[in-house]
Amino acid sequence: MRAAISLLVLLLSMCGVQTDVSTELKELRDMVVELKGRHVAIEAENAAMSQRLAVSEYTVQALEQELQDTKVEMKTEVDNLKKENAAQEAELAAVKTRLAATETEVENLEKEIRAAPKVAFSAALGDSAGGLGGGLNLVFQRVITNVGEAYSSTTGFFTAPVRGVYYFRFTVEDVLDSRIMSIRMHKNGERLMQLVEYDTDGQPSYLSSGLALQLEKGDTVNMVIPADYRLFDNSAESRSTFSGFLLFPL
Structure with a gap:
C-alpha cells in the first residue's frame, strides 16, 4: 500500500502536479495508518x-448448574420435611388417641370411686361395762363416725x-385394781381373737389390737367382754373405742 502511494506521488511529480496533491496524499496515508490503528484497537477490543x-x-452456566443443584437440594429437603411432618402428625394422632384413652380410663376410675361403697365407723363405749354369765356383747353407743351406716349403735354389730376386705381396730381400758381385763372380737358369732391383761399396779390398763378381715355381704363383726370381766369408759373421754373401715371391695 505504501509503495503504491509513493509511486503515485512520483508519477504526479513527474506529471507536474502541484504540491497540494502531495499534501492530500500524505493526509490520505496518515488516514490509512490511523484506520489501521483503529482496526487493531477494535480487534483487540x-x-x-x-x-x-x-x-x-461460563458464569451463567455455573449459576444455572448451581440453581439446578439448589432446586434439587430444596426439593429433597421439602420431601424430607413432608415425611417428618407426616411422621409427627402420626405420632401426634397416636398421642391424642392415648390421651383420650387415658382420660376415659381416669373418668371410669373416678366413676368407680364415686360408685364404690364408702364404709368407715368409729364408736366409743360411753359407759363402763361388765360381763355377766356367758359374757356380754359390747354396744359402743357413742358414735363418732359412721359413713355408710354399717355399724349399729343399738346392737353393737357391724354388718358388711x-x-x-375390711380393717377393724379396738382399744379398751380397765381402771380396777388387781383385776383381769379381757376382750374378744367375733365374726358371725364366732370368736376370732381374745386379749387378756392382768392389772396389779393400780394403774389403768389397756388392750388394743386390730385385724384385716375378708367379709361377704351380710357378715357381722362385734366385740364381746367375757363373763365376770369389766371395762371402763365415760361419755366425756372415749377411752374404749371400736373402729373399722372398708379397705377395698372384692
Whole structure:
C-alpha cells in the first residue's frame, strides 16, 4: 500500500502536479495508518469482549448448574420435611388417641370411686361395762363416725354392706385394781381373737389390737367382754373405742 502511494506521488511529480496533491496524499496515508490503528484497537477490543463474553457464559452456566443443584437440594429437603411432618402428625394422632384413652380410663376410675361403697365407723363405749354369765356383747353407743351406716349403735354389730376386705381396730381400758381385763372380737358369732391383761399396779390398763378381715355381704363383726370381766369408759373421754373401715371391695 505504501509503495503504491509513493509511486503515485512520483508519477504526479513527474506529471507536474502541484504540491497540494502531495499534501492530500500524505493526509490520505496518515488516514490509512490511523484506520489501521483503529482496526487493531477494535480487534483487540473485540477479543477482550469475546473473552468477557466467554467468562460471562461460563458464569451463567455455573449459576444455572448451581440453581439446578439448589432446586434439587430444596426439593429433597421439602420431601424430607413432608415425611417428618407426616411422621409427627402420626405420632401426634397416636398421642391424642392415648390421651383420650387415658382420660376415659381416669373418668371410669373416678366413676368407680364415686360408685364404690364408702364404709368407715368409729364408736366409743360411753359407759363402763361388765360381763355377766356367758359374757356380754359390747354396744359402743357413742358414735363418732359412721359413713355408710354399717355399724349399729343399738346392737353393737357391724354388718358388711358389700363383699370386700375390711380393717377393724379396738382399744379398751380397765381402771380396777388387781383385776383381769379381757376382750374378744367375733365374726358371725364366732370368736376370732381374745386379749387378756392382768392389772396389779393400780394403774389403768389397756388392750388394743386390730385385724384385716375378708367379709361377704351380710357378715357381722362385734366385740364381746367375757363373763365376770369389766371395762371402763365415760361419755366425756372415749377411752374404749371400736373402729373399722372398708379397705377395698372384692
